[in-house]
Amino acid sequence: MDDRDAAAAGVVAVTDHNATRVLTMNRPEARNAIDIPMRERLWEELERAAGDPDVRAIVLTGAGGTFSAGGDVRSMEGAGPDAVRARLEPVHKAVQLIATCGTPVIAAVEGAAAGLGVSLAAVCDHVVAAEDARFVAGFGKVGLVADGGLLWTLPQRVGMGRAKEMLVFGRTVPAPRACEIGLADSLAPSGGALDAALDRAAEAAALAPLSVAAAKRLLARADHGLERLLEAEREEQAALFGSADFAEGRAAFAGRRPPRFEGR
Numbered sequence: 001m002d003d004r005d006a007a008a009a010g011v012v013a014v015t016d017h018n019a020t021r022v023l024t025m026n027r028p029e030a031r032n033a034i035d036i037p038m039r040e041r042l043w044e045e046l047e048r049a050a051g052d053p054d055v056r057a058i059v060l061t062g063a064g065g066t067f068s069a070g071g072d073v074r075s076m077e078g079a080g081p082d083a084v085r086a087r088l089e090p091v092h093k094a095v096q097l098i099a100t101c102g103t104p105v106i107a108a109v110e111g112a113a114a115g116l117g118v119s120l121a122a123v124c125d126h127v128v129a130a131e132d133a134r135f136v137a138g139f140g141k142v143g144l145v146a147d148g149g150l151l152w153t154l155p156q157r158v159g160m161g162r163a164k165e166m167l168v169f170g171r172t173v174p175a176p177r178a179c180e181i182g183l184a185d186s187l188a189p190s191g192g193a194l195d196a197a198l199d200r201a202a203e204a205a206a207l208a209p210l211s212v213a214a215a216k217r218l219l220a221r222a223d224h225g226l227e228r229l230l231e232a233e234r235e236e237q238a239a240l241f242g243s244a245d246f247a248e249g250r251a252a253f254a255g256r257r258p259p260r261f262e263g264r
Helices: 003-010 036-050 081-100 116-122 150-158 160-167 175-181 193-205 209-220 226-241 244-255
Strands: 012-017 020-025 057-062 105-109 112-114 126-130 134-136 172-174 186-188
Touching (some): 020 036, 020 193, 036 057, 057 193, 081 209, 105 116, 105 193, 126 175, 134 175, 172 175, 209 226, 209 244, 226 244
Parallel strands (some): 057 105, 105 126, 112 134, 126 186
Antiparallel strands (some): 012 020
């Protein structure tokens, strides 16, 4: 690995906690602003974690007491249309993977989640926010439109009216309010978001991974209409009935013991 590759690898720190993989956006000197190397590395590490059968949950967080200040505005100067499309490609891949992969993804938000940082948090399956965290989608303050799928995820989480409060008026949402409206799912003490996220990850990791994966796939298709969802549901359930995990779940239920799922 040359110096350039080593530097790119360092922008996302990777650690394992039992069956949970923690991906930490690691540019604390820039409040974890998401530059091009971080975009590419984050996509690579998410893909690697989602494809690892030993990883039952993923936690996404930021170093230095900040989740992310959003896209690195300093790296945007002079970018033409083709460059803009290229810089969005790894972000779009990452967002789509978080939304559709079979592995639960939990955001642990300390400090600010701004711009693209909000987008990454909002697409996660569960958002843990420290009590003093804050969310701001201030794209209009720099002359851009929300990206990273936020125009899809934010209305789903908070409703259209509240989404407009953030996207059209640039309102900052403190963590307690974020939890009230559904932008965040649970609160943690300041400095405790990662520990709380790891606890939630352990809960998800204890469930049958094939079942969790099927639920995420079906939820990602929920806006395709009821008829198509029911068709997909039939196929998913038929496959799960033949799985070893379902056999184990039945045996554990009958034996009144905790199940031991293996993801097959």
